[in-house]
Amino acid sequence: MANFRYLPNTEQDRQAMLETIGVKDIMDIFSDLPENVRREGKMNLPEPLSEMEIVKEMTKMAALNTSSSQKPFFLGAGTYDHHVPSIVKHIIMRQEFLTAYVPYQPEVSQGELQALFEWQTMIAELTGMDLANCGMYDGYNAVSEAANLAFGHVKKSNKVLVSKGLNPQAIETVKTYGFGKNYSVEEIALENEVTSLEDLKAKLNPEVAAVIVQYPNFFGSIEDLKAIKAVLEGTKTLLIVSANPLALGKLEKPGALGADITVGDVQPFGIPMSLGGPHCGYFAVNDKLMRKIPSRIVGETVDEEGRRGFVMTLSTREQHIRREKATSNYSSNQALFALSSSIAMSAYGKVGIQELAQANINNTHYLAKELKAAGFEVVNTKPFFNEFVIKLNKDIQQVNKALFEKGFVGGFDASKAIGMENAYLLCATEKRTKEEMDDFVTALVEVAK
Template sequence: MTHRYLPQTEEDTRQMLDTIGVSSVEELFSDIPKAVRTPDHLPLKRALKEGELVKTFRQFAAKNADSKTYTSFLGAGVYDHYIPSVVDSVISRSEFYTAYTPYQPEISQGELQAIFEFQTMICELTGMDVANSSMYDGPTALAEAAMLAAGQTKRRTLLVSDAVHPQAKEVITTYAKGQYIDVKMIPLTEDGTTDLEALEGLMSDDTAAVIVQYPNFFGRIEPMDRLQKLLENEKALFIASSNPLALGCLTPPGAFGCDIVAGDAQVFGIPQSFGGPHCGYFAVKSKFMRKVPGRLVGQTVDEQGRRGFVLTLQAREQHIRRDKATSNICSNQALNALAASVAMSALGKDGVVELAKQNAQKAYYAKRALLKAGVRVITEQPTFHEFVIELNRPVSEVNDALFEKGIIGGYDLGNVRSEWSHRMLVAVTEQRTKNEIHEFVEQVVAIDGN
């Protein structure tokens, strides 16, 4: 008898038992003492019929609060952006959503070209020479960049701005521990940017890289030109984590001499999905091309001179000797990279610039509205689409009250530092309307007692 979800028949079980020479499943596990075995009958509810199962999971899903039913001002690394409808149409095609690693280029030209286009667009946005075919997410891409720097320079200290995303800092620290690399945090100035004087004091002959986020976790725009001047005579690498959408209106990191730029492409065509999966990107100067983790797709011609695409420079442990590998990352996010490519193509160069400008302008509008209403704005200086406000009550309480009004509030910075429990990181994307912004301001003022 077959089961709908466990298609193993009693005959299948009998054949397997006969093959290994035991008479029953009980005999198979007889060497394991009964005292440590799971009871025969687990306290499980009865199996549901398909209709009941679908209904049950829909009820579970309905308990989620998402940006389709709530007005969201939550960002901190994952954002509510417009996704062109063509994205879902393309990535739902079976030749894309079932594709994994295109090891056979003769039958994978579509997938390979899609990855190649992703690499090209990332290079154009970041101002870098080479980009790989994507990575798991932004934080792991940044950690891989840090490890590349340590391996390239043969130095054992990383200087990381305290304005880098807290989760990215944790991932870097985790990677570094296994490689016996020291991670030191660069403190911040009062305006929420990297303290360059403190950075100068931390620099040494053992510094492998200086890592900043642009725009940083608090929404501030780092002084990249001053960082470039500070590092131009140093052997340490200059690494930036960048929101690629912000680069639609900001000077690209490559123009400031960055050696490596990493980040997350979730902002282009990839749903928030309650935290993932998303799509990291990784771009470098050409001299580091052979050190890039993961894989790259290259453009070539066949025997007839026709354009074609192939996997190239796969400097990972599956393809070369383990001691020569630059990383043990063994996959990419091809489907999400495709979604990002389709979104960027649908928007076009002008569309990406317009989208970026709308984010910056709407955030500025919200910031001014909050200031006018008497709310203290910590980051009055230039920001992209996030800024910090300070409240009279704990952010957790304000957010609970906002939620009752159908609004998802900003990120509680008390999760980063306990003394910041009254500080909220507010994200305003192009999705937010003027009415939604004013409603948010009114509710914050009413709830917080400004």
């Protein structure tokens, strides 16, 4: 990444700006505020540092972190240690993409518009849905906006059902959105670490706007979307699928299995972990829901001379249409990271994505096999993708601390999410080598047995 520098204003710069706006002192800008709410004196902050000093200080602070380039990473749970092709950085660092804003003026935004159009096409093809918008803030925002869409679409509905196999952070976000929109969110129990069809049947009624499941789910297991859709037959309830886009390189597309809305996060394609964010969400629907999709859709057209061009075709957010007609007040998307993921997908190609998905399957199953041979109980009874759960007999926090001292970043404590004591969620992406996995098994035996 390029080394950017912050150049502060000089005192002369500040005085020139104050003179331009017709005031003598910076505090004059706040003269409209009552004196009793103004802060007197300087804030309790450290003295300013020179550029050389601040770089040293920040470098020292950054060194306290441990990155995945330093230790083998077996933590997943929503953010994954995947390879980022070098071409991604070379393209997104181009000035016309790095500094681009919302493409309101298509005549000067053709590059960004075309990139988003191509991304939408890739997402629609990958998910098997009819169309996709040009991106969301992240996967949790996307699944919550999908719940809002369903609530507005299904008349007389007041409830959304979410599988306990959905990422816990996603469940919490959906509940927050539900509070704002005044619909309730009820969880569907698990049976053998996947959504219980019997519990779904018991809780399904005409007031349910949508059923939300994750594919593969939070514990890595692959949900039976076809069976879940069959339960919804004859109802107006929508099926919302939160899908890992990399897994779709090998799994059947949600659109082919009856999903009405497919959402997710494209972090597995070309987006670094970055301490858990930022990410980039995607949102894909069937034709019937096109005009209720949040954010924007970029479309292809021709100009007066018949040349191919791109424009914002559909914008249902409040900034573009009357507020009462808007589907969402949602504004921000992650256009630069949408571009990152489309570059990565293009670099891999259709066959490459399939091979990458298979590598994740192979590594995870090898790790599970070796752990089972070492005496650990593998909880997953269903096929799984690049994550799985094992049962430990020791406190997970202490196990992870001991693993870290041995040179590994361990897994996630999924005990609360799955309803089992010391449930340890592990992930093995394509970046994990056989040697790393073998060494990890040896270390886990030493610290957890």
